[in-house]
Each structure stands twice: as C-alpha cells, then as structure tokens.
Amino acid sequence: MATLPELARGHAALDEARVEHLQDLARVWGLLADLSFADLLLYARKPAGSDRTLVLLGHMRPTTGTTLYRAALVGQVFEPRRRPLIVEAFEADEAVEGIVDVGSDRSVHVTAVPVRRHGETIAVLARERLQPADRPGSEQERTYLTVFDRFARMLERGEFPYHDEERLRHRTPRVGDGLLLVDADGRIEFASPNAVSTLHRIGVTRGVTGARFDDTGLGSSMLRSAFARRTAVIDEMERPDEVAVVSHCFPLLDGGTATGAIVLVRDVTELRRRDRQLVSKDATIREIHHRVKNNLQTISSLLRLQARRLSSDEARAALGESVRRIAAISVVHETLAQSAEDDLAFTEIVRPLVRVVEESVSSPLRPVSFTVEGDAGAVPGQVSTTMAVVLTELLQNAVDHAFPVEGGTVRIQLDRRTDGLSVRVVDDGVGISEGFDVADATGLGLTIVRTSVEGELGGRIRLVPVEGGSGTVAEVWVPSSRLVGPWGDSRDPL
Numbered sequence: 001m002a003t004l005p006e007l008a009r010g011h012a013a014l015d016e017a018r019v020e021h022l023q024d025l026a027r028v029w030g031l032l033a034d035l036s037f038a039d040l041l042l043y044a045r046k047p048a049g050s051d052r053t054l055v056l057l058g059h060m061r062p063t064t065g066t067t068l069y070r071a072a073l074v075g076q077v078f079e080p081r082r083r084p085l086i087v088e089a090f091e092a093d094e095a096v097e098g099i100v101d102v103g104s105d106r107s108v109h110v111t112a113v114p115v116r117r118h119g120e121t122i123a124v125l126a127r128e129r130l131q132p133a134d135r136p137g138s139e140q141e142r143t144y145l146t147v148f149d150r151f152a153r154m155l156e157r158g159e160f161p162y163h164d165e166e167r168l169r170h171r172t173p174r175v176g177d178g179l180l181l182v183d184a185d186g187r188i189e190f191a192s193p194n195a196v197s198t199l200h201r202i203g204v205t206r207g208v209t210g211a212r213f214d215d216t217g218l219g220s221s222m223l224r225s226a227f228a229r230r231t232a233v234i235d236e237m238e239r240p241d242e243v244a245v246v247s248h249c250f251p252l253l254d255g256g257t258a259t260g261a262i263v264l265v266r267d268v269t270e271l272r273r274r275d276r277q278l279v280s281k282d283a284t285i286r287e288i289h290h291r292v293k294n295n296l297q298t299i300s301s302l303l304r305l306q307a308r309r310l311s312s313d314e315a316r317a318a319l320g321e322s323v324r325r326i327a328a329i330s331v332v333h334e335t336l337a338q339s340a341e342d343d344l345a346f347t348e349i350v351r352p353l354v355r356v357v358e359e360s361v362s363s364p365l366r367p368v369s370f371t372v373e374g375d376a377g378a379v380p381g382q383v384s385t386t387m388a389v390v391l392t393e394l395l396q397n398a399v400d401h402a403f404p405v406e407g408g409t410v411r412i413q414l415d416r417r418t419d420g421l422s423v424r425v426v427d428d429g430v431g432i433s434e435g436f437d438v439a440d441a442t443g444l445g446l447t448i449v450r451t452s453v454e455g456e457l458g459g460r461i462r463l464v465p466v467e468g469g470s471g472t473v474a475e476v477w478v479p480s481s482r483l484v485g486p487w488g489d490s491r492d493p494l
C-alpha cells in the first residue's frame with residue numbers, strides 16, 4: 001500500500017513542505033476523529049490541467065464512535081463527480097457541509113474542510129458520519145463537537161497542525177484517556193469522566209470545572225508555554241507516591257491568539273511501574289552474572305592456594321589447568337554481565353580467551369602470536385560457555401604441543417554461516433601424526449573438547465594436518481539449531 005507521502009507526491013504533485021504539513025496532520029488527527037465521533041478522510045487532487053481526480057491520502061477511524069468503513073480505502077482514486085462535496089471545498093476554498101445518500105436508507109453527513117498552508121488549499125479533510133438522529137447529545141458530545149469545529153477552523157486558517165510540536169516517544173494520549181477543555185484564562189470549562197478520575201488520583205477531589213488548570217498540579221507552566229508558543233506541549237508529572245500522569249496540551253488558536261486549550265491526560269502510573277520493573281530485572285540478571293564470575297574467581301584463587309602447597313609438579317600442573325579452564329568460563333560471565341541479553345557476540349570473547357592462554361605460555365624464547373579472523377555472530381550464553389572451554393583447550397594444545405623448538409602463529413578463524421558456526425584453530429607448528437583421530441585421544445583436553453562438541457552441542461570436531469604445509473587445523477562445527485537461545489528468532493513466537 002502506498003504511503004501518504006508517496007500518494008501526495010505521486011498523485012497530487014505536492015512538494016516536500018506541503019507533504020510535511022499533511023504528515024504533521026496525519027500524526028495528530030486521531031484527536032480530531034475522536035472529537036467528532038466520525039471517520040476522517042483526507043483527499044488531495046491532481047494539479048490543474050489534468051483530469052483533477054481525487055486521491056484518498058489517509059483515513060482515521062474514531063475510537064469514540066463506530067466507523068463507517070471497514071475496508072482499507074487509502075490510495076483509492078475518485079472521479080471528481082463522485083465526490084462533489086470534496087471538489088466544492090477545493091473550489092470554494094471554504095468548508096462545505098452536505099448529506100450524501102449511500103444505499104436506500106442510509107445517508108452520510110459530510111463536512112469537508114480545506115487544509116490550508118500559507119493561504120493555499122493543499123488538501124481537503126472530510127468528516128463523515130451517519131446522519132445523526134434528531135436527539136440532543138450529551139454535554140460531552142456537544143463539547144467535543146464544538147472543539148472539533150474550533151480545530152476545523154484552525155485547519156482552514158493554517159494554524160493546525162502546529163509547527164515545532166513536541167512529540168511523545170510512546171503513543172500520544174487519545175481523547176478517551178481523559179480530556180480537559182480550558183478557556184483563555186486558564187480555567188477548566190469541561191472535564192471528561194476519565195479526566196476527572198485522573199485528577200482525583202493526583203488529589204484534585206472536587207470542583208474540577210471552574211478550577212484553574214495551573215492549580216491541578218499537572219504542570220503549571222504547560223498552559224502558558226502552549227499559549228505563548230502556539231504549539232502542542234507535553235508534560236509528565238510523577239508524585240512521590242509514584243502516581244504518574246502524562247498531559248498533552250493543544251492550544252486552540254484564532255488568528256494567532258490562544259482562545260483556550262484542550263489537555264489530554266493519561267494516567268501512566270502502571271506503565272511507569274512496569275518500565276521500572278523491567279529495568280530492575282535487567283539489572284538483576286547482570287548482577288547474577290557478575291556474582292557467578294566473582295565466585296569462579298574465588299574458586300580459582302582457592303585452587304591456586306592449594307597448588308602452592310603441593311610438592312608434586314604433576315599435581316600442581318593439573319590444578320593450574322583447572323584454574324585456566326575456570327578462567328575461560330568466567331570470561332563468558334564477565335561479558336554476559338555487561339549486557340542484559342542472553343546472547344553474546346562470541347567474537348568479542350575470543351581475545352580475552354587468548355589472553356587466558358597467553359598467560360600460560362612460559363617461554364619467551366618461543367613466542368606465539370595469535371590472530372583472529374572472521375565473525376562468529378551472536379551465540380546463546382550457555383553455548384558460549386561450552387565453546388569458550390573448547391576454544392581454550394584447542395589454543396592451549398597449540399601452545400603446548402605445536403611449538404616445541406621455536407615460536408609460531410596461531411590463527412583463529414570464525415565463520416558464521418546459515419547452517420551453523422565453524423571455529424578453526426590453525427597453527428604452523430610441528431603438526432600431528434598422519435591418521436591422528438580425536439576419538440582415540442586419551443588426554444583430558446581433547447576428551448573435554450570431544451564430549452562438549454559432540455555431546456553438548458551436537459556438533460563435530462576434527463584435527464587434521466595443514467594441507468601442503470606444516471601445522472595442525474582443529475575444526476569445530478556447531479549446527480545452527482544450537483545457536484538460537486530460548487528466545488531466539490527461529491522459534492515460533494506463539
């Protein structure tokens with residue numbers, strides 16, 4: 001479906017400034033639909049010298065009443081004779097009203113209002129509703145319709161939509177949230193029942209009508225600011241008891257003078273409470289990762305203390321390795337503690353893992369350098385922990401066994417494909433014997449690697465000599481099914 005700017009440019013040849021004016025209107029016209037209890041339709045027409053067909057740029061349904069149109073209408077093109085009232089509003093350059101028969105027993109009341117910018121009519125806004133039965137409406141209905149008429153006149157004078165208007169991050173309050181009508185002196189003329197309830201929550205318990213808006217506690221300078229700047233102003237107040245209210249003030253203008261305002265008020269206490277809860281949940285998860293990391297560090301220091309008391313070299317080395325394995329896991333928790341996500345960018349933890357291994361390279365006579373290539377993408381926390389242990393073992397093996405005489409280079413190659421993740425550790429050392437099979441390896445290192453990769457991750461591991469050179473390639477493959485967390489996007493949301 002074409003968007004409003006596309007239709008306005010394409011069909012009606014409107015330029016950017018004019019399109020923007022209409023977009024500003026489309027951002028706030030829910031307010032007008034609600035005030036008029038009616039559908040609003042925005043028409044533009046082809047420039048002079050053409051067939052002058054009309055195009056429907058937008059449609060807004062009221063939340064205060066029932067819509068006449070269930071279908072999506074935007075983008076439809078009409079012959080001028082099929083929308084005579086709209087054409088009349090364009091031609092006469094003033095608001096026109098009329099009754100249009102639709103079907104045998106239904107007629108629609110149409111009010112067509114020219115939308116002007118700098119004195120030029122660039123579109124026509126039509127309010128369409130079923131011909132109302134001859135009954136006097138409630139006070140609320142009458143008030144809303146009068147306010148709509150004031151906005152309609154502002155549209156004609158080019159005073160609405162406003163310029164440099166403040167906008168909310170979230171949805172703007174709608175009329176149903178609560179509406180106050182304020183006069184030019186800042187006194188409340190009318191308050192909708194929901195507005196009365198909201199005021200009640202912030203302590204204004206009686207005499208809302210006739211009270212000064214500034215005395216309600218809803219942002220005392222808001223009205224003054226809206227009157228002075230002749231544009232919509234937003235304010236949010238939060239009381240010590242956490243009751244929070246957003247107010248959106250729309251000044252009513254007449255030739256540059258503010259003659260009053262409407263203020264939409266919305267009780268956002270519950271919304272803000274949930275915002276705070278979410279923030280604290282994130283913080284809790286981070287805190288837990290942080291504590292896990294600290295606990296792992298405590299375990300490491302205990303093992304180190306124990307190692308110092310041992311006289312057997314073998315036992316000391318074994319504890320040293322355990323310390324290293326724990327360090328690899330704590331790297332993952334350290335990273336998880338930085339973000340509230342369950343996934344982490346695995347590439348980012350490769351460097352810290354290299355550092356863990358580097359610390360154990362004992363001989364400066366055999367320097368080993370490391371390079372990281374490619375990107376592993378996002379990996380769930382649990383898988384990252386396993387992969388961190390696996391990668392550390394492979395790096396440690398390269399350091400321990402590949403370079404008995406002189407130093408060399410270890411390349412870590414990461415490759416994230418649609419079907420999975422490949423992690424290769426390539427060294428240019430002495431290599432492994434022909435026919436080496438990981439399945440036969442009895443060392444603890446490769447046993448951990450094999451059981452982790454094949455058992456836990458459902459992947460594959462192999463060690464092969466570098467083709468046509470010296471050194472070893474250790475390749476780990478993890479299928480993509482393991483690379484999406486419990487909240488991963490591959491899972492059906494329902």
Ligand SMILES: Nc1ncnc2c1ncn2[C@@H]1O[C@H](COP(=O)(O)OP(=O)(O)OP(=O)(O)O)[C@@H](O)[C@H]1O
Nearest residue numbers: 397398401402431432441442443444445446447472
């Ligand atoms: N990159 C490599 N270059 C040369 N040989 C290797 C390489 N990786 C592994 N090996 C060989 O495979 C053997 C098994 O490795 P594994 O990690 O299982 O045990 P380990 O390193 O000897 O002991 P541990 O890891 O338990 O300290 C090593 O002893 C080594 O001979």
Ligand SMILES: [Mg+2]
Nearest residue numbers: 396397445446
């Ligand atoms: Mg090893």
